[in-house]
Amino acid sequence: MSLFSAENKEAFVSPLNLNNPVAVQVLGICSALAVTSQLEPAIVMGLSVTVITAFANVIIALLRKTIPNRIRIIIQLVVVAALVTIVSMVLKAFAYDVSVQLSVYVGLIITNCILMGRLEAFAMQNGPWESFLDGIGNGLGYAFVLVVVGTIRELLGSGSLLGFRIIPEAAYECGYMNNGMMTMPAMALILVGCFIWAHRAINKEDK
């Protein structure tokens, strides 16, 4: 069996669009909404979830034949919690500002439904390499939604991207104003709602 067979490619590509964990499966919404008021934390959060999903998938796939069925949830939680602890420490050491911005939402990756969903649905039945690709694919699918929503909110809410000013000063002098509503929690919900709307309208023929 080759490393990049059609099945493996499918496991990697389908969560990016057609089977997107946020827009289609509605998993991991909590953190997707909370960290997207700016682009930078959204990217960091997306990458953290990608890394954790991929490695948790690999570890569970390696252990899958030895885990007793009755206590598998606890084992999955412990594996995920250990990985999240490591990621949280790395963030504190190398990206302290972002980790302060993300605050409790790094810890909440433990209870992110994407992780538990992929571990239950994929890693318990498949080998480590397929699970790794599946984890990366789902993490990137999640990160994609975060980046889209984060870009819109930061651009319209504070007129900048990644902290750099995008909308020129002249526009403000002509009376342009930042939409403060965009930085509020409520707009995150409405934007994700619109994202799902657009996603479903585009992919309509596949259903």
Add this chain to the structure above:
Amino acid sequence: MEHLISLFVRSIFVDNMIFAFFLGMCSYLAVSKTVKTSMGLGVAVTFVLLVTVPVDYLLQTKVLGPDCLVEGVDLSYLAFILFIAVIAGIVQLVEMIVEKFAPALYAQLGIFLPLIAVNCAIMGASLFMQQRIEMDPATSSQAIANVWDAIAYALGSGIGWLLAIVGLAAIREKMAYTDVPRPLQGLGITFITVGLMAMAFMCFSGLNI
């Protein structure tokens, strides 16, 4: 006493789990189809919060904090693993107790009861509690200084969550009769509804108690 009441009211309206922090969103969206089941889930979440947050508070202050267990050792990096273990254990316990003493409620809640273990609202409340221990109760009405504060915070957050899910379920029951564009149906419109509810709740943010 004043601090307790203000903490309680704040955590229902201002720091609402759903509308301010998006915690417990997955089960919030999945279970809010009818008022009856959402009420049951809300009560169960409130109860689990009420038990886990004080237990996690005691763990954090008596075991994990700096110099608590061993002089000069700060174990708080173990908080994630310990908190999730406590939550999973207590949910299991609650499940067994409810099954024994209230079989009718147990049958009604079904799969949602064990799923509370991975509800981010529970874990989130514990993590916020951990942050708030360091605040000064004299200056901040969010501070959690003792175990009673932790209980008030847990109860308030639980009731806030209950309020949010029952409200959404009631709206969705009515919305079943409206004509929504096809791609927006179901999830999309629910998100937008929650967004509008969150906007309404934003007017509490000036509340000063």
